[in-house]
Amino acid sequence: MSISSDFLTGKNTDALEYFQGDKILIHKDMRADLSSMFEHAQRDGLNLALTSCFRSYDLQKSIWNEKVQGLRPVLDSTSQPVDLSTKSNEEILFLILRWSAIPGGSRHHWGSDFDIYDLSIMSKNYKVQLIPAEYEKGGVFYNANLWLNENMKDFGFFRPYFKDSGGIAPEPWHLSYKPLSEKLLESFTFEVFQNHLASADFLLIKEAQAFADILYDRYIQIPRQFDT
Ligand SMILES: [Zn+2]
Numbered sequence: 001m002s003i004s005s006d007f008l009t010g011k012n013t014d015a016l017e018y019f020q021g022d023k024i025l026i027h028k029d030m031r032a033d034l035s036s037m038f039e040h041a042q043r044d045g046l047n048l049a050l051t052s053c054f055r056s057y058d059l060q061k062s063i064w065n066e067k068v069q070g071l072r073p074v075l076d077s078t079s080q081p082v083d084l085s086t087k088s089n090e091e092i093l094f095l096i097l098r099w100s101a102i103p104g105g106s107r108h109h110w111g112s113d114f115d116i117y118d119l120s121i122m123s124k125n126y127k128v129q130l131i132p133a134e135y136e137k138g139g140v141f142y143n144a145n146l147w148l149n150e151n152m153k154d155f156g157f158f159r160p161y162f163k164d165s166g167g168i169a170p171e172p173w174h175l176s177y178k179p180l181s182e183k184l185l186e187s188f189t190f191e192v193f194q195n196h197l198a199s200a201d202f203l204l205i206k207e208a209q210a211f212a213d214i215l216y217d218r219y220i221q222i223p224r225q226f227d228t
Contacts, residue, residue, distance in 0.1 A: 003187040009196045010057035010109030025054035027111030030177045037155040046120050046144050051128055051173075053114035061103040061202045067096045068203040075099055077169055079131045093207045097219055098169050102208055104196045105220050107160065112180040115173045118144035135172035145172055167218035190216050 006012040016025040019034070026034065041048045066072040073081040074095050084092055107113035117128055118141050126140065135145040152158065156179050161171040193216050197209050208215060 003184060005192045005195060008109065008184060008188050008192055009104040010055065010060060010106065013054070013056070016054055016111045019053065020050060024050050024052065024114075025111060026050075026114070027054075027177070027180055029180055030112055033155045033157075033177065033179075037152065037157065040151065040155075041144075041147060044147060046118050046147055048116055048144060049119050051115045051117055051130065052108065054111040055106060055108040057104050057109065060101065060106050060108070064096065064100060064103050065203045067100060068092060079133070089204055089207050090211075093204050093211065097167065097215070101168075102215055102219065103202045104200055105193065105215065107174075107176060107181065110181060110184050112184060113160070113174065113176045115171075116144070116148070116175055117141055117173060120144075130171075130173050132170065132172060141173070148175070167222055185221070188220060193220065 004012060007015065013025065015027055015029070017028045017031070018024065019026040019031065038048050063072065067074050070084055074084060074092075075098070076082050076095070077098065082095055084095070087095065101108070115130060117130075117134075121143070122128075122140060128134070133139050135141045139145075148157075152175060156177055157175045158178050159172065159174060160176045160181070161168050161174050164170050190213070194212055197205065197212055200208075202208075
């Protein structure tokens, strides 16, 4: 398959199609396995759903810029908000990277990666936060988490951010479709990333360019090590 740099960096949606109505775009090659995983989960009493899958470069950029500007909370490793007013630009860059990908460098740009939750035991008013506590013992998505541990592999899914790599915090809700994302990650060379940064326009772009090699090794290619 030929994979364009525009697709890898979230600027092309040709390979995507809608899933769960008309709000969430996924890669079309993932639909069959995702649907059958959801059907199997349903037989076991769960009601799995996606909170997000494909995110464009522009959307990631606006999330990113809002965090840099303090319009959206930036959380530390324990999910507590950080006061950015005393931090340098370099510190802010790496603080945001803990939970948010650099625009153009997100696995959510591929439609092969998504955030998952379980509607079955959620009350109507519950607001999903996507924090580790929700997926741990006593958390609202703990059962779904256990089910995924047991079954997701059978459908081709794994968690790229399962362990703390020293860069991105562990994200039990983030799943990836291995048959697809493995190929995409391989195509996402340092050259692709550098070319992207050369023309990108998000806030802290100068800092991102200065640390391009670290961003690439620690935040884009690192999940491969935990791909079991
Ligand atoms: Zn995610």
